[in-house]
Amino acid sequence: MSINKLYKITISLTFLAVCCCTATLQAQTEIQASAPRVVQTGERFQLTYTVNERTDAPEFTLPDAFRLLSGPGVSRSQQMQLINGKMSSSFSITYTYVLEAVTEGTHTIEPATVVFEGKKVQSRAVTIEVVKGAAQQQQPAQRQGQQSSRSEKLASNEDDFFVRVHVDRKSVYQGEAIVATLKLYTTLNLSGFEKVEFPKFTGFFKEDIETVTQIQLQRENINGRIYQAGLVAKYQLMPQKSGTIEIDPFTIEAIVTERVRTNDPFESFFGGNVRRFKVANSSPVVRVDVKPLPEPRPSDFTGGVGQMRLDASVSRNELKTNDALNLKVKLTGTGNIKFVDNPQITFPTDFEVYDPKKDVNVKTTSQGSTGVILWDYVIIPRHAGTYTIPAFSCSYFDTSSKSYKKLSAGPFEITVEQGAQDASQSIVTGPARRDVRDIGSDIRFIQTGDLDLKYKGSYFFATPLFWTIYLLPLLLFVIFLILKRKQAQDRSDIVKVRNKRAAKLSRNRLKSAKKLVRDNKDAQVYDEVLRALWQYLGDKLAIDQSRLNRERVFEEMREREVSEELISKVAELADLCEMARYAPTAVKTKSAEVYSQAVDLLVQLERAIK
Structure with a gap:
């Protein structure tokens, strides 16, 4: 190896070490604490502290409500990145303690402290709620004898699986928004969802706040029992009428997976059999009291x-x-x-x-x-x-x-x-906001030269050609006025305009859906079909966007003597698309079939709604 090459390698390694040290020194020392929010008495859990510098184990005081079983367990992690010629590195060390909850109540572990380069750094305090532990589990021999009937019991036991619709307020004014949170609670091992039915929120204008594609479960204490709680959806609801409005039940059918012990040693070695069964639950009806706005209302x-x-x-x-x-x-x-x-x-x-x-x-x-x-x-x-x-x-x-x-x-x-303007010109503006017209050059000079003279007694006046030339512009002008008036009336008739454009706009959306089908973007296909359906019905039935809901659409369709069979097809297609948005695994119909159904349905609606 030549001396020049060795010199270049040495310089590069030195530069790399300086960059790593600089990046490390620039990072601010932090310590993060993590622990479950809710535990049971007698339950073992982990308390972890993560520090982004090389320090000794943190110092903290453990309340009498917890017992230290082991720790700290130490793990280290280091990463280096080179992006656009800039070197960065990160380091973390995690201290893990295994604790046991002893006393019920809400207990706080005060901030832990580490020392780095003579400076003390503190974590946040950790608050843990301790609830009464569940009854002791049955002996294995007793459990084995009862496993045959456990599926049937759990399928109807609301203590192990239930869903709820939570609203932040139950008494509001008309037009005042509330937040509806759809959550599930379970103590079972859920492996999937078979059926999800969301409330229709009739009487509300609904906007999505948070829609999850994968439900994340976290511990929550419900009436002294620990559940795994998951957020399904969150909406903002705006009541469109006064009175008591009911929110329909929210229903979920889930699949539970559990392992079944067996006396067969061969099967026991591989974990035993797996049993799958379904559980379902519907939330209670939620009632919201909507007060009308006070009268009299200001004129503005x-x-x-x-x-x-x-x-x-x-x-x-x-x-x-x-x-x-x-x-x-x-x-x-x-x-x-x-x-x-x-x-x-x-x-x-x-x-x-x-x-x-x-x-x-x-x-x-x-x-x-x-x-x-x-x-x-x-x-x-x-x-x-x-x-x-x-x-x-x-x-x-x-x-x-x-x-x-x-x-x-x-x-x-x-x-x-006054703006700059030619004195020989005048500006004429009409009520229809037409472009400015120049009428100052319509005067012509007297004609000179060879004249086409007629003999005395020969008149063009009152001849057929004269009347044709004379009346034709007047006739054309009258026709023009009639057409302009009709065009103005059509434009002012918003209902007629929306009715005419309904099919065109829906066809454009379905073209977009067809392209998404070819690109295998199934989730977007369902969303585009659903938008095309509601936009078509809103324009065709002249329903404002703020009042567009299923109840109003079906009522208008019945008033226009649309068959109940066709109304049912609209409801089925809308339910299918909404289920595909929130529970895609539960939908068996392919996106191409949904697209074909939407095309056929819009053709039938165009014939039925006049």
């Missing part, structure tokens, strides 16, 4: 419920005629902000105002829907002068004070100067 009430703030600004206060300015109105806050109507603003008659562009940026969490709605108005003044956009207001219902609050913005002073 726009439907908001929660806590909100209104701001407004103009892009400029001075401009020339036919130039554009922007009025931006911003509504921020929490609550049903998505359902707030546009503010009512009175503009000067000399201003041409276009429909506002609405931008909604709202995020839904367990604390409610929070975000911003921005309305952007484009305004074009047509005449010079000084104008005022008067102050405007909107009211909302404040859930904290249980009263209506008024929000206001403005006024805004706008100075408009």
Whole structure:
């Protein structure tokens, strides 16, 4: 090996060591504590402390409620990474203690302390709830004699497996959101789910907060007994009507796997037989008392419920005629902000105002829907002068004070100067907001040169050609007016517009679903088919998005004399797609078949709904 090559290797190793030391020194010393939240008396469990530096075992005081059985067990871990030429390393050492719970109650293990380079570092305190231990297990010989009937007992025993729908509040105002949490509790060894039926949440507008693809179980104390609890789904519900609204039961059918001991030594050596059986449970009906909003409501009430703030600004206060300015109105806050109507603003008659562009940026969490709605108005003044956009207001219902609050913005002073314009031209604007037209060049000069003169007594007036030329433009103008009026009526008839576009929009979504079928993206196929179905029915039946639910859709279909068989097909397809979203293993129908069913169903609906 040459001296130059040896020199390069030495330099590289030195650089690598310096980078590792630098990365290690830059890391902040931390100690993390971990233990179960709930244990039983007599149960053994692990208390672990993880430190990201090489230190001695942590020092801590153990309460009398726990007995130290062994420890600390020590394990180390070290990782090195080279990313984009930068070296980083991480090191951790874990100390594990085995404890036994002795006394019932809620007990706290005070923060543990380690010393690194003369500095003390503390962990967080660990709180553990200790409940009364379960009764002693039966002797093996007795258990073996009872295993034949255990499956039947467990299948009907709610103490071992049950589901619940928890709501954070049971008394709210109309439009005030609540959080519904769907959870399961079990002491059994679950291996899968056969059937999952979610509540329909009739009377609520539902938004997903958290939907899990794989249920994670954690310990919880329920009435003195430890269960493995798992979150299935979490929704934000917004009541759309007042009165008592019931949340339908939530049902799960699960598969339990257990090992069965046997006297056969050969089978015992391999763990014994495995027995599988099903357990099912439905949650009780949950009732929510929804109070109507107080009367009388303010005249400027726009439907908001929660806590909100209104701001407004103009892009400029001075401009020339036919130039554009922007009025931006911003509504921020929490609550049903998505359902707030546009503010009512009175503009000067000399201003041409276009429909506002609405931008909604709202995020839904367990604390409610929070975000911003921005309305952007484009305004074009047509005449010079000084104008005022008067102050405007909107009211909302404040859930904290249980009263209506008024929000206001403005006024805004706008100075408009005459813009540059040819004196021989004039500007004409119509009520339909057509483009500016130039009519100043329609006067022609007197014709000179060779003239086509006629003999006296020969007249073009009153000839057939004269009447044809004279009346044809008038006839065309009348036809044009009739067509324009019909077009305006069609555009103003929102129900008719939505009815016409229903099939087109649903076909576009089904095209997307067909592409997803070819790409084998089954989960997205079910979601796209479900959206296509509800969007089609909402547009075809002229149901607003805020009031779109199964009960309203089926009621409208019956009013339009749609057969019960077709309504049942709609319900079955919707249930199949929703089950595929939340319990894909329980769905046996392939995504391609679901797509074909959706296409056939939409064709039948298009024929049935007029």
